[in-house]
Amino acid sequence: MNKLYPLKFKPIYKDKIWGGQKIKTVLGKDFKPLPNCGEVWVLSGVDENQTEISEGFLEGNELNELVEIYMEELVGDSVYQKFGNEFPILIKFIDANDWLSIQVHPNDELAAKRHNSLGKTEMWYILDAEKDSELISGFSKEVDKETYKKHLENKTIKEIMNFSKVKKREVYYMPAGRVHALGPGILLAEIQQTSDITYRIYDWDRIDSAGLMRELHTEEALDAIDFKVYKEYKTPYKIKRNETVEVVESPYFTTNILQFDKPVKKDYTDLDSFVIYICTKGKVSIKTGENAYELGFGEAMLMPAVINDAEIHPIIKSTLLEVYMMMK
Numbered sequence: 001m002n003k004l005y006p007l008k009f010k011p012i013y014k015d016k017i018w019g020g021q022k023i024k025t026v027l028g029k030d031f032k033p034l035p036n037c038g039e040v041w042v043l044s045g046v047d048e049n050q051t052e053i054s055e056g057f058l059e060g061n062e063l064n065e066l067v068e069i070y071m072e073e074l075v076g077d078s079v080y081q082k083f084g085n086e087f088p089i090l091i092k093f094i095d096a097n098d099w100l101s102i103q104v105h106p107n108d109e110l111a112a113k114r115h116n117s118l119g120k121t122e123m124w125y126i127l128d129a130e131k132d133s134e135l136i137s138g139f140s141k142e143v144d145k146e147t148y149k150k151h152l153e154n155k156t157i158k159e160i161m162n163f164s165k166v167k168k169r170e171v172y173y174m175p176a177g178r179v180h181a182l183g184p185g186i187l188l189a190e191i192q193q194t195s196d197i198t199y200r201i202y203d204w205d206r207i208d209s210a211g212l213m214r215e216l217h218t219e220e221a222l223d224a225i226d227f228k229v230y231k232e233y234k235t236p237y238k239i240k241r242n243e244t245v246e247v248v249e250s251p252y253f254t255t256n257i258l259q260f261d262k263p264v265k266k267d268y269t270d271l272d273s274f275v276i277y278i279c280t281k282g283k284v285s286i287k288t289g290e291n292a293y294e295l296g297f298g299e300a301m302l303m304p305a306v307i308n309d310a311e312i313h314p315i316i317k318s319t320l321l322e323v324y325m326m327m328k
Contacts (some may be wrong), residue, residue, distance in 0.1 A: 002057055004073060004304040006286060006293045009051035009063070014039040017208055020097025022187045026128055027093060027298035039094050042300040043276060045087030045194050063087050076272040076305035078327035088118070089253055089323065091278060091300045092190045093127070096182040101214070102136060102157060102202040105195070106224045107176035114220075115197055119176040121252045122192030123235070125321060127280055129166040130185030136161045137172055137180050137233040138226075145222060152218065157202050162233060171235040173248050177226035189278055191323055193252050199224055244322065256322040258312075266310045268303075273324040275303040282318025287311040295320075 013023070013031040016038025023029050023037040031037040043063070044051045050062040058066065067074055068085040079088065105111075105120035112118075124135075140162040143151070151157045161179070164172075166186055174180050179201065182188070199221035203214050237247045242262050248255040258264060259281075268275060277286065283296045288303075288310045295301045303310065312320070 004070060004306055005056055005291065006288065006307070007056070007058070007066075007302040007304070008054050008293075008295075008299060009043055009302075010054045012041040012044065012049055012051060013037050014041070017206065017214070018096055018098040018100050020095045022095040022097075022128065023093060026095075026187055029298060036097065037095060038097075039092050041090065041092050042278075042298075043089070043091040043302060046090060046196050049196070070304070070306075073306040074304045075274050076325070076327075078272050079274070079305070079325050082327060086194060088194050088325065089276065090190075090192050090194050091276060091323075092192070093298060094124075094182065094186075094188050094190055096184055096186045098184050099204055100182045101198075101200045101204070102161065102179060102181040103198050103200050104179045104221050104224050105174075105176050105199070106197055110224055111176075111195060111197055117197055118193045118195045120193050120195040120197055121176045121250065122174045122190055123248050123253075123255060124172045124174065124182075125189045125191075125255075125257075125278075125280060126166055126168055126170045126172075126186065127189060128187040129168055129170075133166045133185035134163050134183040135166055135172065135181065135186065136183070137164055137174065138162045138178050139229050142229050143227055145227070148225070148227065149222075152202065155202075155205070162229075164233060171237060171247050172233065173235045173250070175226070175250075177224055179225060189280055189321065191253055191255055191276075191278075191321070249326070251328070252325075253323055254326050258320045258322060259318075260312075260314050260320075261317045263311055263313045266312065267308065268305075268310075269308045271324060272305065272327065274305050276321075276323040277301045277303065277312075278321040278323065280319045280321060283315040284318050284320065285313045285315055287313065
């Protein structure tokens with residue numbers, strides 16, 4: 001069997017009612033023949049939406065096929081024991097040209113019971129935000145189920161939502177159960193569990209191209225929502241140039257940020273997991289063994305668990321997100 005190598009994938013483009021043009025104009029990706037693009041999935045093991053490897057001797061293979069063949073060599077022993085042949089993380093870029101629906105995702109327990117699926121905890125890294133762009137994350141005041149339902153019926157749900165002004169490079173962690181929505185003018189990278197389950201709560205009374213309103217999931221959402229109010233919805237972090245900074249540590253994924261203009265060495269000997277690099281600025285060359293692989297802005301690369309070291313050279317000043325799993 002040939003040795004595993006750093007893997008890049010053919011993107012999958014998604015036409016959305018709220019999508020725009022930034023996947024093309026900012027990320028430089030051609031989503032023809034779609035009129036717009038709300039999401040591009042750059043690394044996915046979701047059924048019917050698996051990304052295919054784009055280069056090397058494994059070109060054309062789907063992600064979960066590789067997990068089935070290479071098992072712990074690709075994902076790590078503990079990850080394979082828990083998730084089997086399904087790759088557990090999904091990476092997207094999202095362009096919101098209009099408000100996305102106010103929505104919520106179920107946790108692992110509820111998703112397993114209802115959908116035989118993982119739950120959907122996610123995080124957002126803001127790549128670009130126009131002036132006064134906003135998102136919704138959680139509630140602005142304490143409410144119970146009955147009060148929430150009344151606001152929904154009266155179409156005053158916005159009155160109890162927490163709106164946040166958004167800036168470039170900010171991070172928002174969205175645990176399953178947190179009500180949220182993206183507003184116009186935001187381009188972001190999303191890291192999430194492998195799940196495509198969304199309960200749509202409110203869709204701004206929007207009409208689609210067929211003159212219909214999109215389906216809402218009012219009852220399903222009730223059991224999924226976390227009604228608590230939190231002091232802080234944005235995830236704080238401080239950049240240290242040429243050093244790896246941890247931003248999110250959760251049972252679902254760990255995400256670090258590396259902003260650098262000098263080569264950085266990585267040693268993954270003690271890490272029992274794959275690693276995903278997402279380039280959010282610049283361009284880098286990733287050297288492992290005798291080979292080097294380029295990763296540019298708007299791309300993701302999967303480093304198999306069997307690769308224990310890498311040397312990352314910024315071709316220009318760059319920023320990477322580094323994602324892996326710490327199984328407990």
